[in-house]
Every structure is written in C-alpha cells, then in structure tokens.
Amino acid sequence: MQLHNTSQYAIRVLNFIANHSDDRLYSAKELSEILNIPYKFLTKIMGILVKTGFISSIQGREGGYELNTPASEIKLIDILNTFNDETDNESCVLGIGICDSVNKCALHDQWMEPKSLMRKMFEETTLNNLTCKDCKL
Amino acid sequence: MQLHNTSQYAIRVLNFIANHSDDRLYSAKELSEILNIPYKFLTKIMGILVKTGFISSIQGREGGYELNTPASEIKLIDILNTFNDETDNESCVLGIGICDSVNKCALHDQWMEPKSLMRKMFEETTLNNLTCKDCKL
DNA sequence: TTCAATTACTACTCAAAGGTAGAATTTAAA
C-alpha cells in the first residue's frame, strides 16, 4: 500500500522546482544531490516529466530544468497517473473488477471512506498547496 | 497505490473460509474455482497462511482448510503484514524515512488524515466484521 | 491393500519496478 518510488521522486522533484522557480535553473546533478535521488535514475524520470510537459529543459552547459506549467495546475493525481500509480476503481482494494453499490466486494463498506478521502486528496492537491519551507526534501 | 495480489487473494480466501466455517472443509481446488484464483498460486499462499497460523490444514484425501483462529481475532492489518504490505511510517507516502510532527515531508499535512483513516480501518477491521453474504467473492 | 484426492515442497519462469552504464548531443563559457 505505497506509492511507486518513481512517483515519490517525481513529486519531490516537482515540489522542489516549484518552490524555487523564481530563483534559477536547477541541473539534474544538483537535484540529485539535494534530494538524494540516484543521478541516473533521476535523469530518466526528468526525461518523462519533460515529455509530459510538467517541466521544460534547457540543454547544454548551464542548462537545467524549470517548471513549464503553473504550480497551481499540477495536481498530484496527474503525477501519479504519469507513473501508473492508479487510483481508479478497476484496481481497487480487492481488485475484483467492475463494481458498484449493489455489486460490491466484502471490503467495500469499510474501504469507501478512506479511499474517497485519499482520492480527494490526490485530486485536489496541487503543487502550490504543498509549499512548505521547512519540510524535508 | 494498491494492495499486493497476494494480500488481496489472502483476504478473499480467509473471508470465504470464515463465512463457511460451520459448513465443512474446503479444498484448494474448490477455493481456486470459487474465488477464481490460479490453483498453483493459491496453494502457495495457503501454505503461508497455515504457517502463520491463520488456518490449519487437513492433509490427504478429503482434506482441506479450516480457520484456526476465531474470525474476530484476525485483523486485516495482520494479513497485510504477512505479505509485506506495509502500512507503517517507515514506508509512508513520500518514503523519506523517520519523521514526526516537526520533521515532516511536504505532503504530511494533506496525507495524515486519509492515511490514519486507512490505517485505522486495516487495524480495526477483523474477518467477522466483513461478513457480507451477497458480496462478490 | 490399493488408489485417488489431497496438501507440502522445491525449483523454476515471467513481468514489471528500480536502477545503472555509456555514449551522443547540445550549448555557453573560456
């Protein structure tokens, strides 16, 4: 019951960049050191974040990454979907397939409240709701 | 953000056996067909459930499985822990390691409510809270 | 006693996540 490492990394990177977007460009090397994420794995993830349009990259010497979309428009759920961290009904708690209020699994009644709260959180939280100056990176 | 298949299967099997414990013994073959779980994978899981003491097995012809612990004493969280579906703080949403109210990650404030509800649910729900006669298996 | 239905055990394959290696490309500073 956990997010994928890639999702966690992506959230942390995007959050950091969003919090320092006025500043300047950050390179993969810096991000890797600041956020303590394996360099080679980070660059792989950055490539995906560029392709999906969350960030844009400046190539070459003195290059780096910067936010390409306003922080207020990047929802956590969008990041999760990018890395196959599904939160939809198809892959719900007992994974039984399509289900509704009449056709439900044994856990349904207990699960719906935590699940909907979780889903609501991922859907409504954007990067700029996350701004937290003293938080761990 | 999902339970492991093994956890899902284990919950469904244990729930079924708990709901039919008065009945009779159920064999792996039957369980596999009723619950639509691959036979060979199921027997592997049953072995683990026997070792951990949730169920006991009757070997040989006419054998099968039966609950070994009262349904009221089998918490979902115990099943999850058996299959490495951690819900503890070490492996929390951003996976940053030890953290408390002063030393927290950027998602902490948003995450704690859904998380604690989820955790409470897994900790307080036992197999006999789950009894649901018309539910999908 | 034989035999078929059953659990238990060991070892393997497959797929996906997590991570690494190396070289190509881009670009600004020296």
Place this chain on the structure above:
DNA sequence: TTTAAATTCTACCTTTGAGTAGTAATTGAA
C-alpha cells in the same frame, strides 16, 4: 574554436512480485 557542463537516448542489469511445473508425502475410501 575548444572544452566542459549539461541534457538525451538506448541498452542493459538487478530485485521483487506474480505465477507455473513437477513431484513427494499424506490419508481416507473403495
């Protein structure tokens, strides 16, 4: 113009979850 610092691309390796195969051991029924 050269060079070093950067992103990008392709391919690989490792680990773990998911699932399969085959066989041994057990035991009640015929």
